[in-house]
Amino acid sequence: MAPVTVKRVLISESVDPCCKTILQENGIEVTEKQLMSKDELIAEIQSYDGLVVRSATKVTADVINAGSNLKIIGRAGTGVDNVDVDAATKRGIIVMNTPNGNTISAAELTCVLLMSLSRHIPQAVMSMKAGKWDRKKFMGAELYGKVLGIVGLGRIGKEVAERMQSFGMRIIGYDPITPLEVSASWGVEQMSLEKLWPQCDYITVHTPLMPSTTGLLNDATFAKCKRSVKVVNCARGGIIDEAALLRALESGQCGGAGLDVFVEEPPKDMALVNHPNVISCPHLGASTSEAQARCGKDLALQIVDMASGKALVGAVNAQVLASTFSPDSHQWIRLGESMGRVLKACTASKQTYSQVHVTSLGECLKKSTGFLSSAAVVGLLTDNLQNGPNLVNVLPLAAETGITVKTDHKESHDHKACVVEVFVNGSSYKAVGSVQAGVPVLLQLNGSVFRQPVPLTGHLLFFKAAACTDLLLSVTGVLAAACVQMESFSASTASSGDQWNCMGISSLLGDIGALKSFVKEVAQLSLYECL
Secondary structure, eight states, rough: OOOOOEEEEEEEEEOHHHHHHHHTTTOOEEEEOOSSHHHHHHHHHHOOSEEOOOOOOOBOOOHHHHHHTOEEEEEEEOOOOOBBBHHHTTTTOOEEEEETTTTHHHHHHHHHHHHHHHHTTHHHHHHTTTTOOOOOTTTOOOTOOOOEEEEESSSSHHHHHHGGGGGOOEEEOOOOOOOHHHHHTTTTTEEHHHHHHHOEEEEOOOOOOOOTTTOOOOHHHHHSSOTTEEEEOOTTTTTTHHHHHHHHHHHHEEEEEEEEEEEESSSOOOOHHSSSTEEOOSSOTTOOHHHHHHHHHHHHHHHHHTTTOOOHHHHHHGGGGSOOOOOHHHHHHHHHHHHHHHHHHTTTTTTEEEEEEEEESSSGGTTTTTHHHHHHHHHHHHHHHTOOOOOTTHHHHHHHTTTEEEEEEEESSSSOOEEEEEEETEEEEEEHHHHHHHHEEEETTEEEEEEEEEESSSSEEEEEOOOOOOHHHHHHHHHTTTTTEEEEEEEOSSSSSSEEEEEEEESSOOGGGGGGGOOEEEEEEOOOOOO
C-alpha cells in the first residue's frame, strides 16, 4: 500500500507521553489539547491528518466531516464506541485501536471483582472504616469448585479463564467466533448460552457492545440462571440490562454484581451503584500505568508503521488494507485501479454499473483478491481524484450506488493475473491484467488479446475497429491534426470481427469525435494520477 501522509496529529485526551514522543521522533507534528467541547474540536480538527483519543472524546459524524484532511482516528484502547466508525468509513478514514494494550489490566480487574464479590471485600473495608467489626455479616464463599461462565472468549476472556483456573474454578464459555478446539486448549468448555446460563455460579462478559449483545443479560436471562448468581461487567455498559440487573438484585436472583462500566458514564441514576450487593468502579479496566504506556506506545507505532507503508495493525474498518503492505502489493493495487479506470472509460456512454466481478489467478494472489477488487472499484467510481473513493470506503460506496461486488480466486500454475468484469445495461466488459517487471500491464480487453502487453501508465487511447491496412494511418492522422504524438501502439492478435487496440499518446485529445467515422468505439484516459 502507498504510505498515507500523516504530518499533523491532534491528541485530545490524556495519553501516555511516549505516544507524543514516538510520533515526534518520526517527523510528525503533535498538538495536545484536552477537555475541548464538541464545537471546539470541530473547529480544531480541520487542519490535522490524525486524531488520537481515549474513551472520553466523542468522535461524531460532525467532527469527522469537519476534518477535511483527516486520514486516521486512533483510539488508545480497545473499544471504539465513542467513534462513529460508519461515518469515518464513508469518508475513507481509517479507524484504529490498540487491541492488546489493556488486555492484562482489564483481565486482572475482572478477577479482582470476582474475588471481591465472593468475599465482600469492599463492604468489609467500609465497615471497618466506620469502626465496626462485623465478622458474621460478611460471610463469603470459596471460588474453589465453582463454575465461571465467560461470555466472549477473545483476548481478555482468555486471560481471565487462565487466571481463574488457578483458583480451582471450572470454566465454561461461549463465543461465536473462537473455535471450540482453541478455547479447549485454554481449559474452557464452550457451549450454547442456553446451556451456559443454568450452570454458572459467576458470569463475566467480554464482548463488544453491538445490537446482538445489548441487553444480553436481561430479565429472561437471569430467570434461567442459578439463584444468587454473581455477575461482572468490565467490558461495555449495556451488555447487562441495568434495570433487569437491579430487579434481579432486589429479588435475590442475582447475588451480587461487579460493575466497571455503565450505559451512562458517569451514571446519573445511582440505584445500582448504591445497592449493597454491587461493587462498582469508575471505568478502571485500562487504568493502570502499564496499560496506558502500552496503549500509547502501540498506537504511536501503529500510526508510524501505517504512514511509512510498513504495516497496518489495529484497523477496525479497513481489514482489506492489512494485506496491502507486502513489497509488491502497491503495483497490484495500481493494476486493479487502472483496470477499473480503463473499463470506466470504455463504458462511459453506458448506464450505471450493476455488478463488478473480480477474479485473481495464481497461488501468490490468493490473499490479494480483497484489495484487488476494492482497487478495481476505486477506478470505476473515481471522478474527482482529490475527493474520490479509496480502499477504505469504496465497497460501502458501491453498495450505496447499487453495485454488487463479487470476488473469486482460481488456481493457475502458468501465470498470475487479475480479471475484472463489469456488467452494465445488460452487457459486460472484461479486462485481464498483470504485473510484469514491476509494471502493471493490460493483457486483454473484452476478448481482444494485445500482441504486446499495454503498460498502464500515461495517456492511453483505446479504439475498437475491424483490422485494415489504413486504420493506424487514419488514427495517427487525427492525432497529428490535434498536435498529439503517438508514443506506443499495441494491436490485437489477428482475429475476425472488431478488435480493441491501444495507443500511448503524448496528451489527451480535446475531441475524440473525429475518430468515430472509422472506429466502432473509442475511449481515452490518463493514468498519470493513478496512485
